[in-house]
Amino acid sequence: MSGLYIHIPFCARKCAYCDFYSLPLAGVPSFGKTVARFFQALEKELAALPAGFAPDTVYIGGGTPTALDAAQLGDLLDLVRRRVPLAAVREWTVEANPGTLDAGKAAVLRRAGVNRVSLGVQSLDDAALRRLGRLHTAAEARAGFDLLRAAGFDNVSVDLMYALPGETTERMLADVRGLLAWQPEHLSCYALAIEPGTPLAEQQARGALVEVPDEEQAEQYHALRRTLLAAGWEHYEISNFARPGRACRHNLNYWRGGEYAGCGPAAHGHTAGRRHANVEDLDDYCRRIEAGGSPRDFEEELAPEAKARETLIVWLWLLEGVDLAAFRQQTGFDALALSGAALEQLCAQGLLELGAGRLRLTERALFVSNRVFAELV
C-alpha cells in the first residue's frame, strides 16, 4: 500500500496549544493570491512524484483545509484529481474544523470523491474550547457534524482531547458519551500536550495553568478506553478507536511501515526507502518550486537496521501488534533478535507480550508506551 499526504498551511486562527505549521488567515496578506500561488507550487510538486505513483489513500490535513473558501477547496480537490488516479483510491480523507465548515464546502468535498472527514471537535465544553483557543462552540461542532451527514458522509472521525487543565475524568467522560451519541465512525483521542513556544506554555510559565499530572492523565486515558470498549468500539491504535471496520486505512499503512508521499510545506513522507520533510515556510516552499528546485528541507536514507527498528516501534503503536512473519518479510530482520535483551526484560515486566506470531504492547503499557519504545531503540 502507499498513501499521499497533503499539508494545507492555513488556519482560521491559531489555537493556544498548537505547534503545527499553519498560518492564521489574519496574517496572510492577499489570501486569494497566496492560495493561488500555493496551489501552482503544489501542482508542480505532485507532478514531480514518480510517474507510476498511484496511492491507495489520500489524506489532506493541516492546518485546516476548510479554512479555504468553497471555490478554493474545489480547486484544491481538482488539482489532486488531475494527478491521482481516483479509481485506485480506497480512502480519501480531508480534515475539517467546525466554524470553518458549511453546507457548500461539505458538498464540494463530497462531489469531488472525498469519502472520509476528520472533524476537529476536541471538547464539548465551551469553557474548555475557549481556553484551548478553538474557534467553535460545542453546538457549532455538532452542527458541523450534522452538515457532513447531510452531505452524505458515512465515514466521519472526530478528534477529542483529554487531560485538559482543570478537567475531571467525569467531565471528560461526559464528552466521550456525548460524542458516542453522535454515532461517528472513528475517534482520535489525544492528551493535551503543552508545547514550547505556544500561548499555553506561556500561561504555564507564569503559573496560570497547571498541566494534568501523569497519573491523572493515565486514569483518564484508561477510563475513556473502557467506555469506548464497553460501547462496542475497537481500540486499534494507542490513541485511535473505531467502530468495527472503520479504522483509518491511511494511518494503518503508516503504522505498518508502508510508504507515503508528503506534499505541501512541512509535510513529511517516506518513499523508496527514503524519508523526507519539506520546508516549514510557505513562501520558501513556493520559491523553491518556482525556481525549479525541490521543496525538501531534508532527505535521508535510513540504514536497513535503523529502518527496521523504526518500523518495529511505529507498528507497536497498533494494538494488533507486530506480525513477526510480515515484519521479517518487509524489513529482512527478525524482530525478536533485533530487540534482544530489552525485549525479554519488557516481557518480564509485563509491558510487552508475545503470542500467535505477534509482538504487542500489553494494556498496562499503552499509556507508558514511550518508555517501552525508549528501551527498544
Ligand code: SF4
Ligand atoms: S486548527 Fe489545528 S492546525 Fe489549526 S491552529 Fe488549531 S490545532 Fe493548529
